[in-house]
Amino acid sequence: MFQNKNFCFSFCFLIISTLGFAQVNEYVLQFKTPLQLHRFLKYSNKSIPLISAHRGGPTTGFPENSTATFANAIRYNPTIVETDIALSKDSVLVMMHDNKLDRTTTGTGKIEKYTYKELQQFFLKDNEGNQTPYKIETLDQVLQWGKGKVIYNLDVKKGVPMKMIVDAVRRNKAEAYSVIITYNATQAAEVAQLAPDLMISVSARGKEDVERMENLGVKVDKMIAFVGTAEPKAEVYQYLNGRGIACILGTMGNIDKSAAANGDALYYKLIENGATILSSDRPVQAGKQATKFTNDKKLKSRHIKIIKR
Template identity: 40%
Template sequence: MKKVIYVLCISLLIVSCKSNKSEPIVKSKLVEVFKASNKNYPNISVHRGGKDIFNYPENCLETIKYINDSISAIFEIDIAQTKDNKLVLMHDNSINRTTTGSGLVRKMTINELLDHNLVDDFGNVTNFKIPLFKDVLKWAQKNNVILTVDIKRSVKQSDVIKAIKMANAEDVCVLITYDVNQAKSAFKQAPDLLLSVSARNHEEFDRLLQANIPLENMIAFTGTRLSPSSLYKRLHDNDIVCMLGTLGNLDRQAKARGDQLYATWKSAGVDIIATDRPFEVANVIN
């Protein structure tokens, strides 16, 4: 009898040990896709889902669809949160600039937001509404479109990660972080997600190396100015994709001096160009 009890106890201990083992992390497919050695990924990132397009407002699902019909790109979107805790696409704290209404997003319900229409960058009122993040996720999954998700300061990182996981949208989302602490927090909550991390210089990259985040989980945003070739080489030596933000000053340079500058910057070591001029970039580098 004692032998039977002993065997039973050992069996229960083994089962308990097995059940306590953590499940292996199944990483987003994007972790394998976005490698410097791969190159088989979109090399244009569309800022705010598309800007300066007549009758197509920024952070608007219809604008993303319109651009996606013409070029291969990933789409950077901004996530805000309403008074009733709905996640929506909106860059500003208020809706004054981009809609027919006014007020702070965090002080308005989703129904109050939907009373207003989106306005393009030229002041034209459209029939389009502020989109829910969950609807954009659903469309992106269905159409295999990659989103880089920028979380506004008033929104909890955990709420956005939860929404991505609830939608099973890990394979179409890159989470944007701006410093090492944000990157560490994102990785702790979602070790399966690909992260856009700030690596504008060697010092920032050194801090990331000390953060114990796997390099395969990183895309390096190298800022809005061209970095030294040594930084691009170092990132590439670690198989990390480099993204340059031409939005703003560099886009203006290209517009004034010639779009061929985009090809020059790409040949300098840039893998992805984040821009307000996606069609012009596509014409040059594709």
């Protein structure tokens, strides 16, 4: 009996030790200069498909817009992190999608009613409403974390001045891994004027949209195009990709639901049809299909690396 107990203890210790020292891969995106990022994101028939983790890729235990969640996302595939920026009462840029705290934190009320220090009394909640140990972070903290790990797609919430975002990117020397999301030609022109070296995500579904922005001073080589949350016609991809503009298709919502119901191979088909980036609420599943496409086409990039932890 005593020998059996010793055997059990040794066996359990071996399992725990093995699990404790199991290696974890991190799939990282690394760029030294903004020019490297521009060249990487410019569309070509050698472009590697990527997944943009919508709101950072929240899942059970990992809340949206948190670096803990971003770290979890890059365990599965190289990731563009789409993340949301709001403004506190004392003008601190903080990571938050909603204008109210209720859904995503243990707090209540509008975020603009709280100073950053006051916001630190609350904890973030995951999508199931469970409290996590994570706090609301600042854009500075997020940009510092992301260097050498991800590309950020920065979604600027209503009322947040674009100049504050550009200043934060400059302050943290994050130009080589940051893209700023805009929703119309006027916003795109503002960012292009403030920071002509930064990549801009523009809303564009064809020649007319692109030429409108060009006329306002937005350079094509700084554009990636969000084409909507429904697959566009083939000619949209033909025009945009033909101009070297990579396309982001938003699969969050109906397309993600369709893939969950009918099979994840749908993501592969969407990439094959012309989408370079899929913005998804299912980044792990979509990422597997992006990786399959990359392997099938034998695509490579020196900017994508696997780090073992």
